[in-house]
Amino acid sequence: MKKIAIIGAGSMAEAFISGILENGFIDKKNIWITNNSNQERLANLETRYGIQTTYNLNELFNQADIVMLAMKPKDVATAMQSIREHLTEQMLVVSVLAGVSMITIETLAKIPLPIVRSMPNTSAAVAKSATAVAVNQRVTEKQLETIKNLFRTVGLASFVEEEQLDAVTGLSGSGPAYIYYLIEAMEKSAVEVGLEKEMASELIVQTLLGAAEMVKNSSKSSTQLRKEVTSPGGTTEAGIRVLEEHGVQQAFISCIKAATAQSKKMGAELSSKLRTAEQPS
Ligand SMILES: NC(=O)C1=CN([C@@H]2O[C@H](COP(=O)(O)OP(=O)(O)OC[C@H]3O[C@@H](n4cnc5c(N)ncnc54)[C@H](OP(=O)(O)O)[C@@H]3O)[C@@H](O)[C@H]2O)C=CC1
Numbered sequence: 001m002k003k004i005a006i007i008g009a010g011s012m013a014e015a016f017i018s019g020i021l022e023n024g025f026i027d028k029k030n031i032w033i034t035n036n037s038n039q040e041r042l043a044n045l046e047t048r049y050g051i052q053t054t055y056n057l058n059e060l061f062n063q064a065d066i067v068m069l070a071m072k073p074k075d076v077a078t079a080m081q082s083i084r085e086h087l088t089e090q091m092l093v094v095s096v097l098a099g100v101s102m103i104t105i106e107t108l109a110k111i112p113l114p115i116v117r118s119m120p121n122t123s124a125a126v127a128k129s130a131t132a133v134a135v136n137q138r139v140t141e142k143q144l145e146t147i148k149n150l151f152r153t154v155g156l157a158s159f160v161e162e163e164q165l166d167a168v169t170g171l172s173g174s175g176p177a178y179i180y181y182l183i184e185a186m187e188k189s190a191v192e193v194g195l196e197k198e199m200a201s202e203l204i205v206q207t208l209l210g211a212a213e214m215v216k217n218s219s220k221s222s223t224q225l226r227k228e229v230t231s232p233g234g235t236t237e238a239g240i241r242v243l244e245e246h247g248v249q250q251a252f253i254s255c256i257k258a259a260t261a262q263s264k265k266m267g268a269e270l271s272s273k274l275r276t277a278e279q280p281s
Pocket residue numbers: 007008009010011012013034035036037038039041070071072073075078079096097098119120121122173174
């Protein structure tokens with residue numbers, strides 16, 4: 001049975017744990033987690049999921065097969081400094097960090113390691129993450145199998161080139177937030193057009209699920225499916241005209257480009273900081 005040690009106990013780590021436990025891929029006795037200092041958060045996770053929490057790094061890393069890095073990118077250098085003496089070349093390091101390259105992680109670890117750079121999303125909590133994964137050349141065939149199983153336990157997982165991960169981050173890593181933003185707008189408008197909140201919420205969710213299933217299962221493009229809803233001179237046409245007038249589609253395109261650029265920027269800033277720190281003064 002695999003043991004996983006998770007460093008960082010925030011939203012992404014919790015979504016992952018919840019998804020893993022739902023499918024029983026790793027037993028809760030073998031899911032270990034730590035954070036920086038928020039003891040209350042660890043106690044809460046322990047109570048809710050029955051997983052193991054500790055600030056004792058010997059206990060955390062003892063016989064760990066997988067080490068998951070789940071802190072914010074800005075905290076990775078400090079975190080790696082405290083954990084690196086516990087890492088061994090046999091441990092598979094799985095990062096979910098936006099923007100941070102495998103080379104940066106290896107530089108911080110100071111030892112050669114099998115590394116997986118992934119970009120899941122918080123829908124891992126309901127086993128519906130859209131995850132993209134890149135691996136370095138030290139990852140063995142057996143570890144590759146483990147990774148496939150791990151990520152497929154929490155949703156869909158595709159292997160990509162590392163260069164593509166910033167774009168994946170802008171698209172599907174941040175993606176749930178764009179959809180929640182749309183839902184927020186639909187909820188507000190539902191009340192304004194006179195619908196009761198709870199009922200409107202059910203209609204919105206079902207509409208999104210239905211549209212997603214249609215795109216997934218139909219041979220028609222999303223454009224074609226949209227056109228089929230839009231009767232000439234009808235309600236949809238009136239609504240879409242307003243979206244077009246406000247440049248909503250273009251705004252979404254710019255949004256995904258901005259998020260992609262931010263992922264690249266965070267990674268570049270971190271590696272430039274590391275280079276500066278390495279230079280002799
Ligand atoms: N949220 C999301 O939708 C997604 C996030 N990600 C990536 O996941 C990572 C985590 O994001 P998220 O869960 O949202 O972040 P959160 O801010 O919710 O959680 C960050 C966690 O990291 C811990 N931490 C900070 N410094 C250290 C340290 N030195 N040692 C150990 N733990 C530390 C914090 O502990 P404490 O509370 O004690 O300070 C906290 O538990 C990020 O790198 C992000 O890019 C990827 C995909 C989606």
